[in-house]
Amino acid sequence: MIIEEKFLYSAGAELIQYRSGDMIFQEGEILVYYHQLIQGKLKLCCHSKGGTLYQSSVSEGQSFGDALLFFDKPYPVTAFAVEACDVIRLCKYNFFSMLEVYPQLYNGLCKELARHCYKQYERAEMDSENSAQRFMKLFDCL
Template sequence: MIDEELLIQFGAEIRKVKKNEIIFEIGHFPNFYYQIKEGNVKMNNFTEDGKEFIQNIFIKGQSFGEPPLFIDEPYPANAVAVTKGKVLQINKLAFYEMLQQHPEVSLALNKSLARRLYYKSIMAPELSSQSPEKRLLKLLNYLKKREKEKGIEFVVDLSRQQLADLTGLRVETVIRSIKKIEKKGELQIRNGKIVLLF
């Protein structure tokens, strides 16, 4: 999202992360702006009975964890590397200075945050829906739109467990629901991957 060279110009460092490495934890106060150079990162938290709930999964080029950075509040979720990868991180004060010197970057960041709020708004009613198929289709269509893949189909690069964690469903329910949606012709399963047609 933000040009990597600009971030580096203002002191950003490239941090290598391993799969399942915790980048920051719930309750900690933010010190950095983070942007993914390679790999995927999830924001998660856990219910009292230990069930993981994934807030979102971020991909190459996306930033994560910014809201607390702007309001000086602790993180409401953990950030964990889903895959090994690289993350650009820039100190909070240097990040603020960059935004002041480059207001166009600030505007682009606001747009990105607004898009995430919009996603939360459209997903909230679906998460309360009794229909697991509706929940899954809403999420899959959002992912397809977010990826903006060119071509005639979109391959979902998430496991059934990750889909369950993103929708608040049990993995068994996700598997059954995907089969039902496939029978309706709204998606296909190829080599174990979910494929949505454009």
């Protein structure tokens, strides 16, 4: 979810600049910040038990890892800068305080998390189907 910068800064957020190759957080670390990419490119990656590496890109303006703020679990992914990037980060405690002050942000976040869960469900469904079923489902989307 994209949260306007003015809300983040009013809650105590800071702008962090990363160089290409810098790690923003690492798989297994304890989650302590909300992150939103302002400029640049970054990737999230994780390893499956079979050793396969999964990656996804984060677009400018997108938050990343925010769903994890609701759990007291370590990061399941590693985030690293693909090129120089600016990231706004806000500590977890201040993030939740901000949501209490601005309930419209909380509602928007819930909708975004629901959308993300739905997309993950669709992907999992596609992965479990055979090639012909996947092709037909893709054709239906077009």
